[in-house]
Amino acid sequence: MAADKGIVGDMVASMLWFSAYSYSCYSAQEHSALQSFRATTAALTSSTPTAASLPVDIVIETIVATLVISLGLVLGTRPLRPIQWNVWAGKLEREGPEGFLDSEGEVNKDYVGNPFRLLEARPGFVDIRKQRKEFAEWVKNGGQIQGN
Amino acid sequence: MPSEREFQIAPLVPESIQHNSKTLYNLQSLTASLFGVSAGILGLESYSGFLFYLVFSLLTTALLYVFRVAPGASLSSSSSASRQRKGVLDTSLYFRSPYEFWAGGLLGGLAGYILTWTLFYGLVRA
Missing domain, CATH: 1.10.287 (Helix Hairpins)
Structure with missing residues (x-):
């Protein structure tokens, strides 16, 4: 403020x-x-x-x-951004979107976020059986709630 | 000039370079037309007008250094000891070369400066 x-x-x-x-x-x-x-x-x-x-x-x-x-x-x-990759990525890791505000105090439109987010959220690592079990639980609970 | 190998070891972020030079260019062209208005009001002629432009745009760049570039120097000073050997007026965190920061926008703003300078000289003195 x-x-x-x-x-x-x-x-x-x-x-x-x-x-x-x-x-x-x-x-x-x-x-x-x-x-x-x-x-x-x-x-x-x-x-x-x-x-x-x-x-x-x-x-x-x-x-x-x-x-x-x-x-x-x-x-x-608008605040300048570090051009060296290691400094820039370190700032990104430490501060998140708050480090990339423009002069109005909002996050910039061209804020890209974590440059490695594609690697960190790889679909191959998703535990699909666990998710299916959770979905079955949710359906069961939802059916009970709807039944009541 | 850094070699290809050094760029491989310490890569740069193209978006940040673009963002910084766009910020600098916007500021330079805005203030250049403002300084043209001032020079027209003051009724400067020939060399004194160009000297006025040079002095005031360097002053604006110095202000930008004080308020935008210098606070960021603490960002990497803790991590790297290599900052010690760099000078006091160090712009390497945000710009590729000090020339790009200090003198890059001088020629770009000159046309707008002369435009508003002659316009306001004519308006005030006519």
């Missing part, structure tokens, strides 16, 4: 920072519009156009918002 809350918190924080980001975009646009307006009015008196450098608060806001949004994107990536 704590992990879920953390992810939701990340998303909310990213949303908030995205609004700051779009606000800095808007401020920069307004600033450049104002500068060009001043330039056109100043062009009547002087021929040199003023260099439109951005105010430092817009620059800081843009850079900080970029960093925080990219941090949110990094935290939203």
